[in-house]
Amino acid sequence: MTKLKLGPIEDDKPVKVTLELPARLHRDLVAYAEILGRGTGQALTDPTRLIVPMLERFIATDRGFAKARKTSLSREQSRH
Numbered sequence: 001m002t003k004l005k006l007g008p009i010e011d012d013k014p015v016k017v018t019l020e021l022p023a024r025l026h027r028d029l030v031a032y033a034e035i036l037g038r039g040t041g042q043a044l045t046d047p048t049r050l051i052v053p054m055l056e057r058f059i060a061t062d063r064g065f066a067k068a069r070k071t072s073l074s075r076e077q078s079r080h
Contacts, residue, residue, distance in 0.1 A: 004032070006053050008040045021048075 021029070026047070033047035044050070059065060 003022060004036055005037060005057055006032075006050065008042050009036075009044065009049055009053055 009028050029047040029050055033044040033050055036050070
C-alpha cells in the first residue's frame, strides 16, 4: 500500500468556497483521491474534498508558520 500524508477524510459540514484550479492540479487531485480511496477503502467522489485536509496538514507541519504564529501570539498577549 502506498503511504500518503492524508488519511480518511472526515465528513464535516461544508462551507462553500469558489476558486479556480489549474487543470494540472485538478488532475493531480483526482489521481490522489483515487490512490487514497484504494488505500483507505473509502471512495471519494469529489476530489476537491482533499483540499481542506491537505491545507490543514500543510499548515500543521509548516515549522516556519508555527514559529511565526507563536511569536505573534506572544506579542499580542504581552500587550494585554
